[in-house]
Amino acid sequence: MKTSDFYFDLPEELIAQEPLADRASSRLLVVNKETGVWEHKYFRNIMDYLRAGDCLVINNTRVLPARLYGERVGTGAAMEILLLTRKDLDTWEVLVRPGKKAKPGDKISFGNGKLVAEVLEVIEGGNRILRFTYEGVFEAILAELGEMPLPPYITHRLEDKERYQTVYAKHEGSAAAPTAGLHFTPELLEEIKAMGIKIAHVTLHVGLGTFRPVKVEDVLAHEMHSEYYVVEQEQADIINETKRNGGRIFSVGTTSTRTLESAADENGIVQAKSGWTQIFIYPGYQFKIIDCLITNFHLPESTLIMLVSALVGKDLTMAAYGEAVKEKYRFFSFGDACLFLTKP
Template structure:
């Protein structure tokens, strides 16, 4: 399948650079797969489209302040380090810039020595394995020195780092936010629960594969970046009960979707599970785990627009995106939302 089938024209000015003051003030496009209809609403009206007995599945991963700026020991040359995932106690897979400056044995100093990284292994595409040394608790040191790893298409500085976290973020480990969840406030979640909507939580630590463009001409040749996921026994039982009574499982975000689809693919039912998933969902595959999806608007030719196309149909999704551009929706991480039912 040619990647050009998932391309569309996106004016650069529609890429949201800053979050709205009120999380629920984002616009909401409601797409009905069966009726092939599109409505233009606001996210605060999501309650109008959810029913008693529905279950929202939320990814409770928490974004680490994973971007560090340091200097090479000895030369003082500037180096940027982006944490990807922890491999052992103090060892991490990271991306470094400029990569050519960092060889095995190179030490990078952050915060006048509060944190030191030594390169222990070279990897592809600017990747390195490093071992950190520090005094105290690593996450506290990282909190004092690191910056939020905003996507490369966001050029503005983020004044409040909590705006790149969901209000229910709990499990630290992501290099990027599960952005569909950024539209929810604690008040909206309580309102949904009071109306009989269930909330279920899982964890998928979002990696840089989220930002990675598809660089091949044929979709099938793309290799997905693996990400760690975890679904508890409690959540598995909850989701199976929702299915049994005929309720809808509505995934909040593509990360939640990929986790649920991985588990259904591997087990045929919702089951306690954890591990690494590199699942790649694109048409003509069918999604088996979910009945609805809340998501943001994604990059042209991205794996994410392919996933939503597998759920709702490529032609329908591209028409929705055409209308989103025409109606001046805000795109990507801090942008507006879509509910596909």
């Protein structure tokens, strides 16, 4: 299986640069795996494809305002860091730009000294380990000084940080939003609940690896990035009960999908557990939990489009993407959505 099998040509003007004013007014391409037929809808029409007894699984991670701009103490040189992984209370693994100006012992000041970081070490891959000193609460300082770590294909400045959060975002820790969930409004979720549909919460902290292209031509040679997830017992029970009763599991996004499939045992039962997952889902994978997938349109040759192809087949996936390009759907994080139905 070749990475180039998952390539499609995407005009740059279809890459959404800003979120819509109304989250639920995004367009929705509905693709039926059984018939190969698709429909053009709006996201609020998602309710037409759900029925009582189904379960919607959402990822309640919250994006950290993880991009910080500061200056090197002593020289005043401009520095930019991106928080990646918290090692302990005040120690983080980060990306630093320019990296050559961040050597062990160097200090970087942010917000005129409100936050100061010392470079402890350079680790494999060029990332740094930093230790922060400050007065007060780190998260509050980060909320004041930090900016949202928008993907590299978004060049516009985001005025409202909350538009890169889902309305149900709760547990901070992501370097990127679980973008399929950006289309839901509180009102839409309440209407879905009123239909007799359960909503289960899982947590997967999205890492920057989600934006990295697959750099090898042989898909099987790709090394998947690792992300931390949590599935609580109460939420596992909701999902397992839905399966037992014949309801369908609608996974909101590839992150929810990777969480569910990582937490499932060999009998297709979701376990309450937490840990790091490097699960790589590509064509040939046998899904244990999910039946239907709500997701945005992903980058060419990405692990995300491979996951979709594993669920509904590569040919149907690429045909649907071709249709989305032809009909000028908006792509990527702030773009439109797609609903893939395997059990209509």
